[in-house]
């Protein structure tokens with residue numbers, strides 16, 4: 338994982354206030370609903386975000402995904418995605 | 434003419450009332466305000482929410498006027514929650530007491546966007562036509578203490594664009610997590626007051642420089658955004674995914690529009706939710722289909738390589754500045770009407786001579 342995330346692999350992640358996932362039957366995908374915007378998620382993004390529940394740590398999220406897929410780039414992809422989601426304010430680190 | 438296939442709308446903007454205690458110089462309401470006796474009943478709004486949910490709308494903006502002035506607001510919020518539609522309240526803060534706030538959140542309100550006219554009390558009064566600053570700051574404080582996110586929105590123009598640093602400081606001190614600095618867009622009352630509002634290019638660039646610096650400093654603490662004012666841009670803003678592709682606006686009297694500014698286009702007849710279903714309005718109505726796809730375009734847009742990126746710019750602006758909504762948005766340098774925008778900028782840079790026009794509330 339990237340340096341900054343390695344430091345916090347025990348951190349618990351949660352959705353930011355006012356941000357939530359929605360199953361959209363019409364559009365056949367998951368949507369991320371947040372103040373004044375909507376993001377149509379692809380399959381892998383929604384799989385990760387479903388694990389962001391205020392209980393799981395970054396480590397745990399990785400372990401669960403790794404158990405589902407044998408993918409060499411998973412570690413790197415996950416780190417990049419989480420960093421991006423954190424900067425966009427979709428998710429946040431839960432204060433202990 | 435056959436209709437262009439459309440996909441489901443994402444958002445519904447509900448303009449519950451045009452009543453508002455403030456009288457901002459740039460109010461986006463039409464210059465002909467709808468009176469209280471012509472407002473929709475609560476039952477009608479509830480039916481609109483149900484119809485919107487069936488059309489796969491997933492997010493709703495409750496706006497006005499001041500939506501808190503509409504008596505059925507909490508019932509509408511509750512229905513939105515029941516239909517799993519995300520609700521966002523757009524308010525001036527006037528009338529937002531602790532009790533009202535708690536009730537709205539209990540009913541399922543998910544986010545709030547609050548407006549501020551200026552960091553400075555006197556300027557705020559000049560803009561809003563009323564001294565409301567203290568009440569607004571009090572409401573903002575209450576809102577930022579709740580569990581739902583609050584965004585502060587400041588419309589930028591000549592009178593407050595020099596305040597970017599102060600505005601950001603104020604937001605920080607109020608514990609605001611999101612601040613939107615939005616340049617005035619020229620429709621409705623803002624168009625009437627254009628000369629008093631449009632900043633010079635230099636003013637805009639100075640403000641933007643302060644913003645850029647602060648944005649970096651505050652990364653991770655506050656989300657800052659800047660909405661460009663397109664008169665001062667060289668390319669037109671893309672119409673949100675194209676005309677009538679994502680949004681439905683229902684105005685206080687039940688008329689439906691593809692966007693808040695569309696009522697300006699008086700060559701189209703916009704359908705009413707009192708006479709038609711939302712589904713018919715979205716899929717079949719001539720007004721919603723008028724500028725879908727690319728067939729309606731005239732030159733230079735028709736053969737332009739950017740047409741799929743910007744959809745020819747804003748239809749409302751094209752209409753307001755050329756009288757023909759099919760024309761290229763005159764903000765575009767390729768538009769044969771571009772000089773109109775240049776003339777407006779020149780007029781605003783000269784000393785404005787017309788009177789300030791505050792909307793009248795009765």
Ligand code: SF4
Pocket residue numbers: 670671672673675676691692693694695746747748749750
């Ligand atoms: S027509 Fe203009 S105001 Fe309306 S959505 Fe398009 S760009 Fe925005």
Ligand code: SF4
Pocket residue numbers: 669733734735737738739740741743744745746761762765766767768
């Ligand atoms: S000519 Fe029309 S499509 Fe081309 S850039 Fe200008 S507004 Fe956009």
